[in-house]
Amino acid sequence: QNFSIIVAEFNTDIEIAEAKQRVKDAVDKSKTDLPSDLPDDPTVSDINLADLPIMYINISGDYDLKSLKKYAKDLQDQIESFKEISGVDIIGALEQEVQINVDLNKMGAAKISFGDIERAVQYENLTISGGDVKMDGIKRTLNVKKEFTNADQIANLIIKTPTGSSVYLRDIAEVKDSFKEQNSYASLYGKNVITLNVKKRSGENLIEASDKINALIKEMKGTSLPKNLEITVTGDQSDKTRVTLHDLINTIIIGFILVTIILMFFMGVKNALFVALSVPLSMFIAFITMPALGGIFGFSFTMNMIVLFSFLLGLGIVVDDAIVVIENTHRIFNNGKVPIVKAAKAAAGEVFMPVLSGTLTTLAPFVPLLFWPGIIGEFMFFLPVTLIITLLASLVVAYIINPVFAVDFMEIEDHETHKPKFDKKVKKVTLIMVG
Template structure:
């Protein structure tokens, strides 16, 4: 039995340190996302060519609850929501089958010579939110900073805990062939001639095998260019013996792509890495490994004057929150043992108190084996079960103690008889307690997925406490229990406290991740002396005097309550008090004095400003105005109230992104579209213990007030990091119709009306349709086009090539495309 106890303790401690940690459990939604990228098309064309045909196909799927879609410039996103019983992998395969069927149709659009390829995937929200940013800056060209970022990117993406690390603030390079349209016309060269010449000339292929001299040799035709300037010597067209080279009609440059992203830290440009973790993996472990990778790179690879910093590190906040809850558990154990000591005596309290860590470690071992993470819901379940799990131990220890004290039985006989008497009652008691929480596990939908951790944790904790009480406690009392409460010899106390305290100090100083265990051991050694010198006298006095008085008072009160008309009066009075309680609660809710919410509102660990300009806004213009908004935000964040000797004790870091990476993961939901009209400013708060009692929600409201109404036509939303299950907006008002312009105008009127009413509790009203992008329409005169032998398709293709360009192959440099 002692071997089993030791094994459970070791496995439980191991599970505690190895279980992935996160704020809240990850929720797997039964949604499949279909994203389609089709560059160079308006939102209306995307809807007509991509979204509508796919929606028609997907409507025939079984188990579908709702299909929603968003069509914007260059991009389509369709969300297919299935019922909760549907397996996500099965649903994804069915969606892919429908997509493949639609792609096989003849009128499905093509891009760069291949059919447009929709991507179907499921999504975990935790994989969409970067859990830290790495910022790189210094007196180096952007290209060099990008090299440093890619060096880190390769090592970080090799980690199993990391899904991806995206480079922001710098562009990839491309080979640009800038064609002179007038020279093209003069030489009668078309865009197709140029594209075909580059595609056919920049290629390496195999020509098969040749057998010569008894050997089989592979023949390869090497045609890929080694330098972009090699393209200038490509022959585009030959007529009457005259060759037209690419250099005659175009300029070839190796340059950065058009800007799609900007990144800044504290207002200064940086190259940034957005690091996202894989679902179900240990965020804290990933962050620790990333910090080691960064430290190693700074030590051995990066120049000393390169500035590398880590911001928006969510793992620090998670560690703080988990540690706070663990400290609450430890403090709860101490309080429970202290209370039991006064009622049962020190040694019996230790027998019962033994059940707490034993049940906890057994629970962690089981939960770890089930693949659960150590999150707020699991820890809350452990705290909830803390007071209940000692019940079984109290019953076992008290019954064995009674049999030894009153009937004079030996330890072993008392343990056998005592367990036999109370085994069934405590089993039934545990089962009924667990049964009370079963309905929480049957809650359907997303909330059910979120809440099920609570009843499962309680069931595991109470089940573990039952096993500990029946098996482990019975063994301990059968061998160690005594009815006499004797003083522990002074020499024994000195030896025990020296050993326990000494090992505790060693672990506390050198134990690293196990330092918490060392502090508990030191505290235990100190408390042994406190008990010997102070608490034992108090406990004895309480048992011999106060407890006797309480028992007598209770007996007297109970006898009086059962005489004459008192039972009836007590019953009626209790019922009246129940009615008063229900009525008072109802009145409090009706008067809004008591607020009802499913999940408590959290104090922000991050204040995030999402900025959205009208569609079609150029990214340079977006970046320009975002810089102005940054200054207004920083003026609030760096107020004197939050500064101490030049250091902001409230805000740890602030970063800004424009374009790629600037979307809201709660609303954009896996969108891969370019976002030149969006910006984002993220301010990360310090841990609660450093905030000096100031409210981060008040800071968020100050930022929101400072940005209200300053840029008409620009949607600015000041939000905070989300806690709990994904719920979306508390209230959604949906407008349906065929005319987008009329719908948007009506929505604007509704927003203005609601804002004018100053409804309490309404913080912000957002419209999720952005249809302000100006457009130019080209109307083809069919009669004239027919006379010239030109079709509408040719006009469109030529305009697209001249304005949007076309991909004409791949240039490889150092293994990169």
């Protein structure tokens, strides 16, 4: 109520700083058209999803807020030293301040103004640079620190009067340690706590960041932090990511097993294993190739869920090339006219163009996805990239690695011993389905 928000969206190729400045200029120009009795001027701010916390660390215990803040600061400093973390905000803590409550009568009698007190405090509360000095060949900066550390130092400050005499600040004012008015609050299970909002640096690994922070908390508990200090982690974004990641990996493993079992029914155990090995080998080649291509074409490769989903999507496709090459090798070798080495070479050469054209036609629909515009395009970019690289890797496996397996392990009787069993099983399944 009594406020309005306007959300402006820009294309992904626009610089945020430039866009923000242009919006500010437009808002400033429109101020003359706005009512003159507005309580505040319009503000312009940018929304960065990277600034959203990845977890909340809640600190509580039988301590006052001042002690809890000290422990929170210690933990904050350690967490911010991680390269994965861009910053940590403290919520619910009291901010210390020193109050100078001036007695107007005493100040008037000493003929001192508020400006005299302000200038005296300002001039004494300084850190002065003393220049540079070389020590052992290393240039070091010298600083003279004169900043106040407690209220007593400010109370003992000497202020000159216009008459030339001097008075202590404590003689004309009450100086005491206090806290600023609290403007942020945090609670957990109805208890007041101090919360650390942890923000991840863009592009860094969420799970690694979470693991490091949890390990740090465990390490600091009982050493630099009291054992009875309660530290609770809530809103950990990595939990959902871990579950999804594990489910996806398990799905890939189950899919690989099912593909292998299906191949065994149609090709025999040994030939099926030749073909099934093309799945992990193609993925392994893609793992090696994608970071190198990312450095060349300017994209950052990470093992995210889009990449894993792409591997899952291509699970049944990468075996196509290997099936054709292995079956053709088996056919030529089973004729008994040529040795296995020549059979493998002849089989790969014979189906080279059909297999290549089939793979390229499979890749063709994914190529336009590389140029998908907008935020969705940036998010889904790794789907076509992963599929294209993995399918191209399957060509390498089918033409080079699978023939090597065939030369070493293929036997002429594999197909003959397997065929009757398969025919019998197919007849049984067919009879059951018909019945």
